[in-house]
Amino acid sequence: MLTIGQLAAYAGVTVRTVRHYHQIGLLPEPERDASGYRTYTATAVVALIKIRTIANAGVPLARVRAMLDADPATFAEAIQRIDDHLRDEIERLETSRKQIGRLAAGDSLVLPPEVVAYLDRLRAIGASERMVAGERDGWILVGARWPDYPRDWIPYKIAQLEDPRVVRLYRLLSDALDGDPGDESRLPEVADLMVELAEESGEEETGGQAEDDLPFDLMDAFAIESDPRAVRLMELMRERGWARWTKLERVRE
Incomplete structure (x- = not known):
């Protein structure tokens, strides 16, 4: 099994991020083994990768748990809402870029x-x-x-x-x-x-x-x-x- 450092490296996050996910209840914190260390299973790796992927897509951490627990239809609906939001944000940023370009034009x-x-x-x-x-x-x-x-x-x-x-x-x-x-x-x-x-x-x-x-x-x-x-x-x-x-x-x- 993996240490917290190995888990973090495998999933592409920091140890601090893993601990933060523990604190807010996104990722269950394992019990310590006989040697006093916390070790992580393959299930924890999969869960962390899902959390990282959803969070990197722009989903607020407060909504990640609901998405992880959602059935396929609910998950797809939530993804669509996120996609719509991102599309609106892209349009807003493109508008901002044009305005910045006009600023440069004096x-x-x-x-x-x-x-x-x-x-x-x-x-x-x-x-x-x-x-x-x-x-x-x-x-x-x-x-x-x-x-x-x-x-x-x-x-x-x-x-x-x-x-x-x-x-x-x-x-x-x-x-x-x-x-x-x-x-x-x-x-x-x-x-x-x-x-x-x-x-x-x-x-x-x-x-x-x-x-x-x-x-x-x-x-x-x-x-x-x-x-x-x-x-x-x-x-x-x-x-x-x-x-x-x-x-x-x-x-x-």
């Missing part, structure tokens, strides 16, 4: 491809990473409220980048964000460019969502949270007859 984590392409265009015209990050987070706020908005509005935004004044605007904002936090010297030119572009377009930038200002309010707040100079920029815009920051509106008299 901007595409929560943004549609159209916005990701737009952010790449901003980088190409010289916008700083901090400027791009601010744009990205703004699109996250908008897209969460209006899922179709980015797809419909991005072509217009990309077309704007053909205008040298828009490129100049993004570069000014990038320089301001990356420079001295107390430097407001670029803000008047930023305000002038924004007003010039808004007045030339002949319409306020509602993007077709005039009835719901919450995302724009959040983006205004986000801009101020990211850089307090946004307050001064909004003041300059108001002096020029325009209100807000992310959705331009004429000042109402």
Whole structure:
């Protein structure tokens, strides 16, 4: 017969595992022989291998005893439930893997491809990473409220980048964000460019969502949270007859 060490080695577990199974009642603990040692029979080996196999399949130890004692039909039903659970777990893990992959992809984590392409265009015209990050987070706020908005509005935004004044605007904002936090010297030119572009377009930038200002309010707040100079920029815009920051509106008299 086998010692506990031999039993454990034969079944592919540790001695500590065997003792744990004894403690929780999964594997009967044999009586000591005349020499004071516990020895294990072939039946114990078979039982331990069954326990190990079921446990390695993901069955909680608290349920292993019931499965060992079950008749064939009950055992098969329990195995099916375990298989279903494992299938669900595999699907969950596959979903997690895809999300992890999207994390590695950066901007595409929560943004549609159209916005990701737009952010790449901003980088190409010289916008700083901090400027791009601010744009990205703004699109996250908008897209969460209006899922179709980015797809419909991005072509217009990309077309704007053909205008040298828009490129100049993004570069000014990038320089301001990356420079001295107390430097407001670029803000008047930023305000002038924004007003010039808004007045030339002949319409306020509602993007077709005039009835719901919450995302724009959040983006205004986000801009101020990211850089307090946004307050001064909004003041300059108001002096020029325009209100807000992310959705331009004429000042109402």
